[in-house]
Amino acid sequence: MSARPWLLAAGLIVVWEALVQLLDVPLYLIPAPSAIAGSLWSDRAYLLANTPTTLFETWAGFLLALAIGIGLAIPVALTRFGEEAVMPIIVATQSVPKTALAPVFVVWFGFGFAPKIVMAAALAFFPIVVNLARGLRAVEPEIVQYMTTLGATRRDVFLRLRLPAALPYLFSAMKVAISLSTVGAIVGEFIGASSGLGYVILRAINNYDTAVMFAALLLVSLLGVLSYGVITQLEKRALSWQPESAAASV
Template sequence: MSSDSATSPAKQLAPSKVAAWASAIAWPLASFAVLLVAWQLLVPMAGIPEYILPVPSAFFERLWIDRVDIFRHTLVTANEIVLGFLMAAVISIPLGYVIVSVKLLEKAVYPVIVFFQLVPKIAIAPLFVVWFGFGLFPKVLLTFLLCFFPTLVASMTGFRALDERVLYLTRSMGASAWQTFRYVRVPAALTYIFSGLKVSAVFAATGAIVGEFVGANAGLGYLLLRGTSFLDMPLIFACLVALSAVGILFSYLVDGLEVLLMPWQRKG
């Protein structure tokens, strides 16, 4: 009897989690479905020609017909997004901790970083092509620059948010500097860090596409320019769908990493 009573809450919990996941997926899909159906019906009714605004059936058909070519270019853009984002995370998070820990660096280095951040990245993108050519590196570098500052500021805010009295307590209990950093500072800062990473995940796609606009021979940005040159609106919208899919997938990966590294914030 006691065994049944102990396992019944777990049995009740599993269906509730499945229902929550199903609801989280079903509602966005339903919203997109309603939007696409309205788009499909209203555009012909309004008399808008296809070379101005194609209906969803046209660009989804193009997405299927050119799926091999679009997928190849999507992999190029996704590679640029991931590399630039990871480079920004690996550099900006430790740098945020160092700047917060060393007050002299915060006074001397942080204003310089802010100054360079104020320089429009789109304006310097052509310089990257002149300096580094049409390869992968200039797109990754531009993506890195767009992702760097939001992650740095969020990391600094997170490492600064910890109450100093907690640090005094850990020292009084004999914790080493590494133990304090591993078990106190990092968990306290993770909420802020992931807020910055989520913002950077949005900027990452922008950086990769802008870099491809300036100079590239592959990628979704290159394919968009090619479609614009020939006024191929179904191809343009097919590329936008592929780019949106990459952005959504990347955003969910960041969310999944947050759940994995912050289990104490899981609901239910």
């Protein structure tokens, strides 16, 4: 990995620290990076105790979105009914603000993990449906016809041709979905929670403790980056048979 992103980040932190100090910005408006680092250390037990909750909700919501997305993408890609009837309904659901649904999920599922997981899945499933459906359709009709003439069944065509061709699209969607799942978990914690980094952020806002708030946001970003990295490693292993240039083009 290039050192340039790290150098740029370090430069931005230095500029941020200098501006806060020179302009004497109040702590409750924007904390200096040194104050955030101090909060990360002094409140480390509090922050780390709430991190596993958000991590669990993120991945549980992501896996639920993955199951729903795959289950919807297959009929959307391979049947006329799915394309003409199911897909428009799926698209229509994306126009509904998910934050407006969060209180409804709390009413339906209570104040436990369930509403946060459902919220995370609600934000994350759409790119999986769209990308996987596109990948399943990406196979040339001539190749499908050739396999059919050789005696391949629809199942053979799906498992040996369509699914391998769609894997790069699926992993691209998963990278987007895991980030959206993190957002969904935090939004769900904003509505009703007694633990999690979203809960920490909400309490910090109410107490005007911006240093803790930014520290929690930093941990949320770190969780997103690490989760993205896990998906990337899974992609490399699953698509080791594919030339890197081809995977990158998708």
